[in-house]
Amino acid sequence: MSNKKEIIIKATKLKKSFITGDTEQTIFEYLNLNIYKGDFTVIMGSSGAGKSTLMYSLSGMDRPTSGEIVWDGKAITSLNDDKLAIFRRKNCGFVFQQIYLLDKMSLMDNVLTASALSETSKKDSVKYANELFTLVNIPEITRKKFPSQVSGGEAQRAGIVRAVINKPKILFADEPTGALNSNNSTAVLDVFTKLHGAGQSIIMVTHDKNTALRGNRVLYVKDGKIYGECDLGGYTNDSKDREAKLNNFLKEMGW
């Protein structure tokens, strides 16, 4: 949208399809997309539109059937598994709807699992993790608990800490509040807003308007394409204009 922004990801002619039996199901095709540094990009769309598939393709978690994805001038679609793993390690952070913390490991250990392979020393990692835990309002005592011993919101906030521990270029979030109640959702979204405020690029998939309002750029996926795009501007507490703008946009998109 804005040519002045630095492009982090450039996707060209992306195609993703699945073969089920004899039938090929195309999720998206000839999809072109740029992701800009510092943006909080929200991908919306109806169920089954391919929002998550698009996001995972962009993150290098999934391989597109065809097309090219270029990160900072480097195509990741041609990387082998190991190189792609290193790429993800260095550039991506992930937050999932189901959180996916490892059981029988404390929240802190879960976070350190992601940082274990980074070049940062363990001491620095722990220090940074603690800063992040503080940032997401998880007290010290909770950091030592196991995932099953904390609330969903705490777990998801720990998940966010795990996602950003390696200081990724982009934080990918797939319906991060989908499994949370209202209070927990807000707390989690606040964390995202804080991170974005601190300069973290974020791509988030959601079908929740309130969640989408946290972003500054909303993409709508429909019929296997980026059907529309809306620039909401920076997030503020009083955001009635932004909300109206989003509502109008979504209405246009057929939401």
Next chain:
Amino acid sequence: MQRILSKRVWRELKDNFLRYLALFLLIVLGMYIIVAMVGAAEMIIQNVEKGHRVNCLEDGQFNVFVPLNQKELEQIEEAGVTLEKAFFMDYKVEESTLRIYKNRESINLFSLARGELLSADGEILLEQHYADANGISIGDLITVGDREFKVVGLGSTPDYDAVYESMSDSSVDSKQFGTGFVQEADYERLRKEGKSFKTEEYCYSYLLNGKVTRDELKELLQSFELDRSQVTDEYFLEMLAEAESTKNDITEGIQELVDGSKELSDGLLEIAENNQDLKDAVDSLFEAMLEETNKGFEEAGISVVLQEERFEEQLDAMLTNPGAYSRETKQGIRDTKESLQDLREFQEGIDTYTDGVREAVNGSEELCVGLSLIEENNEILNAGAEQLFQAMLGQVNEQLAASGLPVVLTAEEYEGQLDQLIAAYGIYNEPLRQTLVALKEQLGQLGAFRDGVKAYTDGVSEAFWGSQLLVCGMGELHEAGEPLREGTDTLFEAMIEMVNEQLAEGDIEATITAENFEGELDRLTGANSPVDAKLKESLADTKEMLQDLQEFQDGIEEYTDAVEEAADGSKELVEGVEELQEEADEMLEEYFTFDIDNLTAFVSSEDNPRVGASIDDVMINKVAGMVAGVIIMILFTYVISVFVVHSIEQESSVIGALYALGVKRKQLMLHYLVLPVIITFLGGVTGCLIGFSPMGVDSQAKDAVVYFSMPSLEPVYPVYLLIYGLVMPPLAAIVVNYLVISKKLKRTALSLMRKEENAKNIKEMNLGQMGFVSRFQIRQILRELRSAAAILGGMFICLLVLMIGLNCYVLCENFRAASVQETKYEYLYSYKYPTEETPEGGLEGYMESLKKEAFGYNMEVAILGLTKENPYFEEKVTNKKNELVISSAVASKFSVKKGEKLVLTDEVNDRDYAFTIVDIIPYNSALYAFMDIDAMRELFEQEEDYFNVVFSKEPLEIESGRLYATTSKQSIEEASEIFVEMMWPMIIMMTTVAAIIFLVVMYLMMKVMIDRSAFSISLMKVFGYRKREIKKLYLDGNFFVVAVGALVCLPLSKVVMDALYPYFISNVAIGLDIAFSWQMYASIYVAIIVLYLVINQLLVKRLAKVNLAEILKNRE
């Protein structure tokens, strides 16, 4: 609902087809091996037992020095026993030994496997393995002695199931030894030609027919004395003569004692009988002299009549009246002459008599000294017998106490006490009753022995005291004899003097002496005699003479009393000695039977290591196989249960939803049991089918068929094994899976739907400053404990299987090495008829074979008596009769330690020997124990220079007829190699099976670990973990499980198998040296790690296959 669930079963099977296929194949393999092993064992057992019935297996056999005579045979037949000669001769055929028998007619019949039975002279039947090993076929000609025989049939006989040359052999070597059967006429011809290299053995096989017991038959056989006229073997006769000389010495000695005492008694009795005559004679003499004197008085006109009681007084009165009588000297001298003649005769008789008595005294003194020596041993004998009895009583009391019977038996009343116990407890407890009866019998026998010894020693005591009395009597007799002699001498001299004085007083020139008194007195009393009588002097002399005579009479009285006393003593002596003889006879009968009865060996078929050896060998397979089958199936079904648990965890929310929809837990349990049951059932059926096929049973039986000589095996299909094969696997699956998964299904619907983690399972582990990877690995292990347990369980079971094979290998290899290392002599000659002198170049030894039971088998222990300078054995033996140095083979076989007692049994003579073990020396190739040869000779009552084995470095020139066997070091080495050769296929199979099970179980379990962690692996991939980093986290942790598990399981499985192994080889008469070298442990450990690494490498591919998008699939 069930139908829907069933569809899920098929889907599960389809989705994890390879996993279940692997498990199915594992079950097939396991059941195949078990069914084949047990089926083969059952086939062998049933066929061999059938062969025993069809071919009339003996109840036992016995050997004799000389063939039984017609009367003895009739006696045995009358007892209801069926007997058949099984005489044999050993021949050298090429390099092997062929034992030739006459073809059997009623017992131990030849079971034909190939060819046909004998129909004509010149034909021979051969034991099948011997023929095969030596390349002999039907129709071939073989030379036995100088005769050629045509081989017409090959087969087996039930008395040579294990074709051991000697019953003490530990392995069969068909190349070296076999049996052959010829027509009776051919056997006779061979015997007459005498070309066998050993003398003919007289062996009889018997069937008891339920008419008598073995003991009764043995007793009957022992009652048969050796008919020496039947003995033709010169060496045997020589040995017999030597052996009998010992006994003869004893019996002759006792006989002489008896004869001597009888003679002594007869003599003394005769003396006693003569005493009255002697007394009467002396009385008559006195009376005659009195009468003569009175007669002289009467003739001289003297009115005095001398009386016996007061003649002195009367004569004194006459002497004090000198002028009252006329002198009639002539008549007085004549009377005196007659008196002197009588006295002279008497004196000679007394001389003879006293000389005889002196000799008797000397003899009785010697007798007394001899008997006192016997007497000295009485105390020891009695104490020994009493001690033995008391020891037995103590042991019985301990047994009773251990059985909870509230009685303490006493030496005096034990019989009554035991009767009461039998009456009280025996009615409802038959085993206890039998035990009590046996104890009573044992005590009774020992009591009888004690009483026998007591009776013997009482007899000796009586003889001793009799002889003492005799000596006392004889001493008195002797003392009385001297005054008697002196008295008679004095009397005689006095009479001579008196006469001479009378002659002198009458101025007659004549002197009477002892030599001339008869002639002189005749001359003086003749018609022309000038002698004049002086009455007074004559009366005085007569008085003196009568006084002397009375003194003499008293002496005789005393003398004869002493003789009577001596006679009484001698009677007692005779009785005592007779009793001594009786008891000594009994003792000789008991302890010197070896050289008087004809029996040399008596072996029941149960104790015969050649009979039913194949059954003994496979019996353990049957029991162990079935137990092992259950254990293996528990492992496999546990592995399946791990998959089921994995499925339940994966489908947790579905299960929760089903619960919510009203599906019962029981239905779900059935659903999750269906697949394990189907897999195990199909696996069991398939395994069973293959197991019962020729690939299974026949293949498993092959080793036994090749080693043992048994009838052709017909297939058997035992119902219990079919049920076992078809029912046990699914049953194990049901039980194991039910126990494992029921807990998983007990959670609430909501809990299952939410996939809630059981809070109890979450444990904080303080892993300190441990690195991230290590912490992760430990947590991963904890997360996968169930699979880790299955891996370790599998490893343990596989190691047990491996240990069966490796223990066997080590045992065989150690036995081979020990046989080479421990056999330091080149030749060992075992004598049947030993010579007096040790052959030049040889070193004497003494060997006795005694028996001891171990693990249900009656094993033979050879006691070797060694000379001090024996270089072939370096054992330091003591010179005590009750001390043994035992080989490590004996120690391990009978589980005895230094300082303990070892009781060995001489079964032929029904005698037990208790030894104290003073040392255990490393010697594993045979069940040997060692003693000093002199102590051993003394213990087994052999002569001081006796020997029956000779060791040498070089071959010796010894007549073959004298020998039982010649054993060379080379033959021992060859025989020892057979073990390794024979067991090699089994060792390979066990090792392979262990490796396969280990590989499959480890692969499946590690794979399921990956499957269970697929999501987190995927997540880690999302975080940017590469293949090798994920491998490190999820696979390499198992390395520690396997490495540490192997460190524990390896020694543990070795300990368990070592404890079980003695039962596996309970019928093998060698030591149990199954110690592994450290290199062996290291090799097994390395092999485990290598197998792990192989699996690890295979699973790395699996890790790579875990899709990164797994995480996407799990999105709700």
